[in-house]
Amino acid sequence: MVNGDGPSVGEAMSRHPDIDMMSFTGSTRAGIAVSKSSADTVKRVTLELGGKSPNLVFADSDLEAAVVRGLNHCFENTGQSCNAPTRMLVERPVYDQAVEIAGRHTATVKVGNPAEQGDHIGPLVSEAQFNKVQGLIEIAIKEGARVVAGGPGRPEGFNRGYYVRPTVFADVSNDMTIAREEVFGPVLAMIPFETEEEAIEIANDTPYGLSSYVQTSDPERARRVARQLRSGMVQMNGAGRGAGSPFGGYKQSGLGREGGKYGLEDFLEVKAVAGWPAEG
Numbered sequence: 001m002v003n004g005d006g007p008s009v010g011e012a013m014s015r016h017p018d019i020d021m022m023s024f025t026g027s028t029r030a031g032i033a034v035s036k037s038s039a040d041t042v043k044r045v046t047l048e049l050g051g052k053s054p055n056l057v058f059a060d061s062d063l064e065a066a067v068v069r070g071l072n073h074c075f076e077n078t079g080q081s082c083n084a085p086t087r088m089l090v091e092r093p094v095y096d097q098a099v100e101i102a103g104r105h106t107a108t109v110k111v112g113n114p115a116e117q118g119d120h121i122g123p124l125v126s127e128a129q130f131n132k133v134q135g136l137i138e139i140a141i142k143e144g145a146r147v148v149a150g151g152p153g154r155p156e157g158f159n160r161g162y163y164v165r166p167t168v169f170a171d172v173s174n175d176m177t178i179a180r181e182e183v184f185g186p187v188l189a190m191i192p193f194e195t196e197e198e199a200i201e202i203a204n205d206t207p208y209g210l211s212s213y214v215q216t217s218d219p220e221r222a223r224r225v226a227r228q229l230r231s232g233m234v235q236m237n238g239a240g241r242g243a244g245s246p247f248g249g250y251k252q253s254g255l256g257r258e259g260g261k262y263g264l265e266d267f268l269e270v271k272a273v274a275g276w277p278a279e280g
Contacts, residue, residue, distance in 0.1 A: 006030020014038040014045060021267060024048070028182075028208075028252045046256025046266045048082070048248060050182040051210030054203035055085035056225065058196075058216040059094045061237070066215035067101040069238050071188060073213075075109055075166050078121045079186035080129075082253075083211040083233070087172075087179055088190045089199050095192040099148055099170045102190060106149035109166045109186075111158070123162040124185060130162035133185035137167060140178035145169035145189070174202050182208070196225065204230045209250030211235065232257070 002009065006026040014022055014037040021044040024034050031047040038045045055070045057063070067088070074084050090098040114122030124130045137152045150167030154160075164185050172179050172189040179189050193199040203212060212231040215238075216222050226234040232249035233241065241247070244260035256266045 007033050010034045011037045014043060015040060017041050019043065022046070023256070023258070023266065031254065044266070046248075046258075047254035048256075048258060049210075049252060049254040050184075050208055051082045051084070051249060051253050052087060052180070052182055052206045052208045053083055053085045053211040053213065053231070054087045054089055054206070054229075055213040056193075056199050056203060056215065057088060057090045057094075057098060058199075058214075058218070058221065059091040060217045060221075061215035062217070063094055063098060064101055065238075067098050068105050070213065070215075071102060071105050071109075071168075074188045075121055075186040078124055078164070079133075080125060080184050082182075085211070085213045086183060086188060087174075087203075087206075088188055089193050089202055090190060091199070092192050092194050095190075099168075099190055102168045102170075102188065103148040106166050106168050106188075111155040111163050111166070121166070121186060124164055125162070127162060129184065130164065133164050133183055133187065136178060136181060136183050136185075137187060140169050140172075140176065140187075140189075143176045143178070144171070145176060145178055146171045148190070150187075174205055180206070196221065200225060200228050204228075207252045210253035211249065 007030055010024055010030055011033050013019055014034045023046045025048040028049040031049045035045055057066050070085050070088050074086055110120035112120035134152055148168040148170045150165035154163050155165045166186040168188045169178055170190045172191045209231045211233040212229040214222055214225050214236045222236045230250050246257035246262040247259045248254055248257035257263050
């Protein structure tokens with residue numbers, strides 16, 4: 001394992017003739033640079049990149065549990081997770097109730113020093129990331145998204161550090177910047193939908209395709225929707241991924257898989273031998 005940034009370290013490795021295969025984890029921008037550089041040596045590259053994962057909440061779900069679970073997952077690791085469910089799509093009849101639950105729960109999310117024990121989230125990784133997240137929050141407000149909780153600036157009690165207020169936006173449309181770009185911070189966009197078909201259309205209307213989440217009490221709907229979602233992973237009603245299951249996505253979320261059988265296959269070559277001599 002080699003740590004470093006994609007445009008310099010990753011690109012240099014992808015150009016090196018003595019490296020036959022690379023598995024790269026990082027931003028989509030860096031993954032594109034690594035892929036271009038690898039072409040000169042016809043190197044195999046697998047990519048685990050960004051995401052803008054949808055969380056489809058249907059009216060027949062346990063709404064309180066579904067919304068709180070989705071928020072906690074979105075804010076986990078201060079939102080710095082590629083598979084975070086950062087777009088919460090909610091069926092119209094329960095949308096207002098879901099927004100109220102989201103605002104109420106987000107107000108209880110604590111921010112604190114990561115060196116101290118406790119149930120809280122910490123700062124973002126760098127000043128550059130802090131500025132990016134603040135900028136995207138400001139853009140969301142300018143484009144008409146409604147602040148339900150959080151907003152720009154640091155949390156109360158912080159006058160320095162890369163701490164961000166856990167933020168929820170409502171009345172988001174899928175063409176807004178906050179619904180298109182990966183924020184990589186504790187920011188959730190809530191989008192209403194009318195029908196199952198519209199929910200699937202909104203969910204798939206993204207350049208990414210890493211993960212999707214479905215909340216419903218109808219088993220047939222869960223199976224039907226999961227089949228139509230264009231993402232490498234689908235988790236339903238809070239179920240975790242099984243041990244050894246493949247991790248990876250469609251579209252600009254990457255190429256190849258990590259974990260289990262499919263993760264190993266990316267590192268192997270296939271050899272066909274004809275006329276293998278029998279043992280003596």
